Amino acid sequence: MKPKVYIKICDSGWIIEKMAKTLADQIPHVLYGLEEDENADLVYHIPYLTYQGSTNVRRIGYFTHMEQDDVRRRNFLSAAAAFEHRVCQSNKTADILISNGFDKISIISPGVDLQAFTPELRIGVVGRTYDSGRKGEELVRSVMSLPGITWKFTGKGWPGEPKLLADSEMPDFYRSVDYILVPSLNEGGPMCVLEALACGRPVIAPDVGWVSEFPHIPYETGDPESLRHVLLKIQDDQMQLRASVLSRTWQNWAAQHVVLFQSLLANPRNS
Numbered sequence: 001m002k003p004k005v006y007i008k009i010c011d012s013g014w015i016i017e018k019m020a021k022t023l024a025d026q027i028p029h030v031l032y033g034l035e036e037d038e039n040a041d042l043v044y045h046i047p048y049l050t051y052q053g054s055t056n057v058r059r060i061g062y063f064t065h066m067e068q069d070d071v072r073r074r075n076f077l078s079a080a081a082a083f084e085h086r087v088c089q090s091n092k093t094a095d096i097l098i099s100n101g102f103d104k105i106s107i108i109s110p111g112v113d114l115q116a117f118t119p120e121l122r123i124g125v126v127g128r129t130y131d132s133g134r135k136g137e138e139l140v141r142s143v144m145s146l147p148g149i150t151w152k153f154t155g156k157g158w159p160g161e162p163k164l165l166a167d168s169e170m171p172d173f174y175r176s177v178d179y180i181l182v183p184s185l186n187e188g189g190p191m192c193v194l195e196a197l198a199c200g201r202p203v204i205a206p207d208v209g210w211v212s213e214f215p216h217i218p219y220e221t222g223d224p225e226s227l228r229h230v231l232l233k234i235q236d237d238q239m240q241l242r243a244s245v246l247s248r249t250w251q252n253w254a255a256q257h258v259v260l261f262q263s264l265l266a267n268p269r270n271s
Contacts, residue, residue, distance in 0.1 A: 005261055006040035007032035008050045019062075019110050019253070020046055026254035027261070041265055048079040048086075060085040060264065063093050085264060106260055111250035119238040121149045121231070123204075124177035126170075126192035129157030136183030142224040146231055152177055174199035179234070184208050185222050204230055 007020040009032055020032035037043065038057045045051045048061035061083040066076045080086055080097055085104045088094040094105050129135040141159040144151060153162035154173060165173055174180065180196035180203050187209030196203050197214060205211040206221035217234075220226035 004029040004041045004265060005031075005044055006037040006042070007044045007046055008036060009034060009046050010050050015110070016046055022111070022250050023254055023257055026251075027258055030261075042261065044087075045079075045083075048083070049075065051079045051082060053082070055082065058264070058268075059083050060087060060260075062087045062089070063097065064089045065093055066096050085260070087260070106256070108253060108256045108260070109248050111248050111253040112245055114246070114249060119148065119235070119242055121235055121238065122152060122177040122179075123149055123231075124152045124154075124173065124180045124196075124201075125158055125160075125183065126154050126173075126180060126195070127190060128155035134184060134186045136185055136222065139183045139185075139222060139224055139227065140181070143228050143231060146228065146235075148235055149231065170195065171199060174201050177201065179204050179217075181227075182206065182208070182211065182216075183227075187211070 005023075005027070007023060007030065009016045009020050011017070012034065017032075024030045024032050031037070031040075032046075036052070036054070038054070040057060043057050043059045044062070045059060046062040048063050051059065051061060059082065061079055063076070063080065063086055066073055077100055080100070080102050085106065086097055086102060087106045087108050088097065089107075089109055091107060094107050097105055125140060127135060129137045135157070137158055140151075144159060151160045152173070153160045154165050154170070155162050156164070174196050178201070180192055180201055182190055182193065182203060182205035184190060184206070185208070189209050193203050193205065193209075193211060193214055193216070203211075203214070203216040204219065204227075205216045206219055208221060217230055219230045
């Protein structure tokens, strides 16, 4: 059976092929490839630049962006004029087409795998503990049950699994975490504040030692509820960022194309 929709892509092994493969995997009678296929009911060019000027079959195109040089701008608009429908990746690109007199436009964005791309909060704790308990190991223990946090420790005496790192390994440690936590009840420094900030890593710390002299996210000294509130706020900020893309899934990418293909194929004279 010939494909109802054939997707002509420009290359393989990259995002363009993933976009096409997702549609072929999730929608019956959709195929894709690098070659031309004029036996399909509809040819879908992802992106538009795979169009070579033939008009023997019905064609639609996917428009990501318009280049700024004159030649590519003309090619962009010329391809848009050849298609009976134009699919845009963003509102900005749709606005460009509309401003140039085009209609019959859909905005369908590629997706993200929400099972694979998930938030993780990585908290680093630096140093060693003492028998006085002033380093705050019990405070750390009291908040380690919070889900969604990966804890990384250096030195010894912490409730997790600390690693003894050489001085030369410490910069990479700081760069491997999102935040450095100072759980101390009393301090002269600590040095990790300087080192973390030097590596561009934010510091979560109470008002001990020289902490107040530097940028930091504060909490009440030795107070597990105050620290828990800070950690939950950071996680909530992560989830707010995630919420902005919850509708941009590969399932929605395919579902919106189903509606588009059905609408176009139901009306063979839609041009």
